[in-house]
Amino acid sequence: MQTFTLIFLIALVLTTLTQVWLAARHIRHVRTHQDKVPDEFATQINLTDHRKAAEYTCAKTRISYPSIVLHGVLLLVLTLGGGLNALSGFWANWTSDPLIHGMGLIISTFVIMSLVDLPLSYYRTFVIEERFGFNKMTPVMFFTDLLKQAILGLLLGAPLLLCVLWLMEKMGNDWWLYAWLAWIAFNLFVLAIFPTWIAPLFNKFTPLEDATLKTRIEQLMSKCGFKASGLFVMDGSRRSNHGNAYFTGFGKTKRIVFFDTLLARLNAAEIEAVLAHELGHFKHRHVIKRIVISFVMSLAFLGLLGYLMQQDWFYAGLGVNVDSVPSTAMALLLFFLVMPVFTFLFHPISSLYSRKHEFEADAYAAQNASAHDLIRALVKLYQDNAATLTPDPLHSAFYDSHPPASIRVAHLQSQGQA
Numbered sequence: 001m002q003t004f005t006l007i008f009l010i011a012l013v014l015t016t017l018t019q020v021w022l023a024a025r026h027i028r029h030v031r032t033h034q035d036k037v038p039d040e041f042a043t044q045i046n047l048t049d050h051r052k053a054a055e056y057t058c059a060k061t062r063i064s065y066p067s068i069v070l071h072g073v074l075l076l077v078l079t080l081g082g083g084l085n086a087l088s089g090f091w092a093n094w095t096s097d098p099l100i101h102g103m104g105l106i107i108s109t110f111v112i113m114s115l116v117d118l119p120l121s122y123y124r125t126f127v128i129e130e131r132f133g134f135n136k137m138t139p140v141m142f143f144t145d146l147l148k149q150a151i152l153g154l155l156l157g158a159p160l161l162l163c164v165l166w167l168m169e170k171m172g173n174d175w176w177l178y179a180w181l182a183w184i185a186f187n188l189f190v191l192a193i194f195p196t197w198i199a200p201l202f203n204k205f206t207p208l209e210d211a212t213l214k215t216r217i218e219q220l221m222s223k224c225g226f227k228a229s230g231l232f233v234m235d236g237s238r239r240s241n242h243g244n245a246y247f248t249g250f251g252k253t254k255r256i257v258f259f260d261t262l263l264a265r266l267n268a269a270e271i272e273a274v275l276a277h278e279l280g281h282f283k284h285r286h287v288i289k290r291i292v293i294s295f296v297m298s299l300a301f302l303g304l305l306g307y308l309m310q311q312d313w314f315y316a317g318l319g320v321n322v323d324s325v326p327s328t329a330m331a332l333l334l335f336f337l338v339m340p341v342f343t344f345l346f347h348p349i350s351s352l353y354s355r356k357h358e359f360e361a362d363a364y365a366a367q368n369a370s371a372h373d374l375i376r377a378l379v380k381l382y383q384d385n386a387a388t389l390t391p392d393p394l395h396s397a398f399y400d401s402h403p404p405a406s407i408r409v410a411h412l413q414s415q416g417q418a
Contacts, residue, residue, distance in 0.1 A: 004317025005080065008338060015344045016072045022395045023065060027058045029392035038389050038406055044379045045389070056132045056386040063128065067120050074116055075337060078109065080319035088330065102165045102329025103158065109333060118146075132386055134241045141239070148201055160186050168309075168328040176306035180299045187291070195229075195249040203239075205232040205257065213268050217256075220272055224279045224368060228254045237261050242385050245274055247282065265384055270377035273369040280364030286357045305335045347398045354401040359411055366415035375412050378405070 034054035037045055077083045084105070091104040125142060129135035137145075160182065167178045190198070199205065208214050208231040217231060229249070236243065236259035243262035249255055256275065263271065281287060308314045309331035315321075318334055365374050382389060382405055389405045396404050403411070 002313060002317040004313050005319075008079075008317060008341070011341045012072060012075065015341050016068055018344065019068045020065065022392075022398055023061050023068070026392040026395035027061050029395070030054045030057050030061075030388050030390055033390035040406060040409055041379060041382075041389055044376075045383050049383050049386075050389065052132065053382070053386040053388045054390075056128075057388040057391075059128050059131070060124070063120060063124060067117070070116060070120070074113065075341070078337065079334070082319060084109065084330065084333065085319070085321050098169060098328070099162060099165050102332075103161060105329050106161060106333050107154075107158070109337075129240065134386075135239075136237060136241065137239050145202060152198065152201065156186075156190065164332070165329055168332065173306065176302035177299075180295075180302050183298055183302075184295055187295075191249065195255050199234075199248065199257075204235045206235075207231065208233055208258070210263075213263075213271065216268055216272055217275055220275060220369065221279070224276070224283060226279055226282055228256050230255050232257050233260050233263060234258065235260055243381060245271075245278060247278055247287070261384075262381075265380055266377050269370060269373045270380070273365055273371075273374035274377050276365035276369035277361045277374060279368070280361030281357065283364055284357065284360050286361070289357075301335075301339070305331060308335060351397060351400055355403045358402050358408070362408065362412050363415050366412060371412045371415045375409055378409065378412075 031054065034051050035047070037047055037050045041050075087108055088101075088105055091101045091108070094104070095101050122142065125135055125137060126139070163182050164179045167182065168175045171178050208217070214231060221228065228247075232255055234257050241261055243259045243265055245256070245258045245262055247254060247256055256278070258271070262274070266274065309327055314334070315327070315330065318338065320330055320334065362371075362374065365371070381387070387405070391400065391404050393404070402408065
């Protein structure tokens with residue numbers, strides 16, 4: 001057995017077992033606390049809703065078991081099981097052009113992975129979300145969305161993939177630097193067109209019509225020095241009863257989007273507080289910071305790939321016959337298939353950084369709106385979205401980009417008293 005094969009198998013087993021263990025911890029912790037509403041929420045959330053959130057959380061977490069195992073098995077089939085070798089041989093029978101071969105190999109692999117995940121995705125939507133009263137989608141809408149996503153992925157992703165493969169073939173040892181620049185340009189392009197070209201393919205966006213609320217929001221934005229191209233309401237209720245609000249775009253394309261479900265649930269003061277939180281992300285340049293970090297990380301990963309694709313042990317250790325396949329496309333595919341196995345244990349660092357941003361945005365909201373209104377808004381959203389108030393701390397540290405409810409509310413209360 002190759003040394004790297006053993007390292008890969010150890011990393012895969014460790015990652016899989018950790019994911020299963022975290023899921024089991026989470027279910028056990030939520031179950032333990034499902035019969036008592038935490039004291040800080042006892043006057044706002046009743047026991048029935050608290051138990052519903054526990055059931056919903058456990059149902060979502062349980063479905064992760066087959067997902068974790070299935071993805072691990074599929075990864076083994078594709079690598080050590082010879083799946084990628086077979087796919088490469090299939091495309092070699094159709095074309096001798098390395099770029100077309102590479103495109104076919106990578107696209108077909110991700111199609112297979114998407115098809116394998118499809119039953120679980122369907123189950124999440126039409127069994128779990130349906131059971132707890134959140135799903136509003138029909139099977140026709142579900143598969144129409146999938147078709148749109150596939151077409152959009154091809155229209156946007158295929159040219160990028162072709163460009164990267166061409167750079168890998170033609171630019172020598174420094175290809176990864178040129179590919180990185182192409183990746184940056186692609187991401188900035190998508191960010192620019194997403195609000196006006198991509199998002200409307202899936203949802204309807206209408207200008208906010210409530211004049212009183214609009215005036216209140218515009219005053220807050222003026223106070224915070226924020227300019228947007230518009231305030232929009234998204235028909236989120238067509239697909240789900242979950243509520244949210246977000247910023248999208250950058251520069252002159254920035255816009256604020258409210259789910260219609262959120263506007264129906266919160267009062268004007270609470271909506272203002274939620275928006276002040278989002279403005280806090282803008283004021284602290286969180287989006288820009290995350291984009292910069294992602295670009296730096298992508299440069300590091302592409303540099304690492306530039307080294308690995310020159311190493312025979314990288315291919316052989318993952319079950320690929322390097323003598324019979326083009327190394328560029330296969331190297332790119334292998335790298336992005338196995339990278340999550342080696343980076344999973346670093347998830348808490350990313351989550352910690354994200355939660356730091358959430359605390360900063362909450363503090364900004366407390367200064368420019370009302371901490372108490374934001375708390376009331378959050379509690380309503382926890383209740384409406386059936387979000388558990390008692391997550392397992394370790395599971396939350398790995399997966400949650402937002403602080404647990406009790407910690408976040410306590411932090412806001414301290415801000416309100418300051």
